[in-house]
Amino acid sequence: MTIRTLAITAALVPALTACAHRAPEIAPQEAFWSALASHCGKAYAGGLASEDARDADWQGKRMIAHWADCSPTRIAVAFHVERDAEDGSDPEASGWDRSRTWLVTKTGTGRAARLTLKHDHRHDDGTPDAVTFYGGITAAPGTARAQDFPVDAESIALFGREGLAASLTNVWRVEVDPAGTGGAKFAYQLTRKNDPTRLFRVAIDASTPVPAPPPAWGWE
Template sequence: MRRLVLIAALALSACATTPPANPQDAFWTNLRAHCGKAYSGKLTSEEAVDADFKGRLMLMHVRSCTDNEIRIPFHIGPKDGDSKWDRSRTWVITRTASGLRLKHDHRHEDGSEDLLTQYGGDTATPGSATAQSFPVEAESIGLFRREGRGVSVTNVWEVEISDKRAASPRFAYILRRTGENARLFRVEFDLGRAVTPPPPPWGF
């Protein structure tokens, strides 16, 4: 009996000293669980500069997943009186030696890269299993300045994803900007109901 008590005590001690799971690994697993699925969403922020997006159907498609890269095309539905989708954007999340990286792959309809493409940032903190923040990195700051987009040099992108226990699971993509060019752009997608995956994004 004493031996069983000792074994149980040792087991409890081992559990107490086991370090918590890496929140970025948990976030990655949480996101990758949706691979192959698509979800509908909409703009939820209210800034006047985004009036062109208001009311338009939006789709995210967790289109491809590897051990080190997840690609999520972001499709924007037609404007009123039009039938053409904007399939120019793909969010690319990758693992790095120190955390996670978010990049934006922007393409024209013929598949060629936009002048403003492959910009983004790396995580500066561990974040959590449901939210990661990506402050703009130096290379992207240089790109923004070269292309006359100096307002974007304080960009911070955020990605939020509910875990499987959430009553109303959501995925959100957010752009925040501080200072005199303060900005908030947020789109949300309903993870509770998958939809038919859209065609490939432009260039793929």
């Protein structure tokens, strides 16, 4: 072996060693799931970030997202919306709408992982709403911070039965930064493929926890 060959070999060894010890890349949906799970047990406040006139009733309302229940395959984020916030009264006196819980479930691991988003809607007595458990499954890898959930066949059938034609092309998006990240954010968003003007978006400050609210309706 020549001196030149020895020099080349010596130069390559550190690079090959670094490659061998480099941490494997985490699949986007796994990374997203880890970020979402990092908030388990915490609650954060926020509000409506979009300005669609169709959501006028939501404007100015305080909102809380509470990671109320977590398991290795399911994360339940209860979404609480203040009622009558415009009068400046105490929110517990004016009441909160606790009817909504976002359920994100994970099947598979690594690049075979798939995430599902479902909406659990309940009345204040805990009974299911007529329009409940709708959502979608991630069809593309997405990113570690954001995942899109196009409406699934089960939900399309539900919307059809309930006369909700506008919802047949829904796409939900969830965005999340890992807990402890400076300026961490969480967002829930709705758009529609058949209506490019439709935008409903809630933005939550996930860097500063707030006291956990009472359980969502039906989750007591």
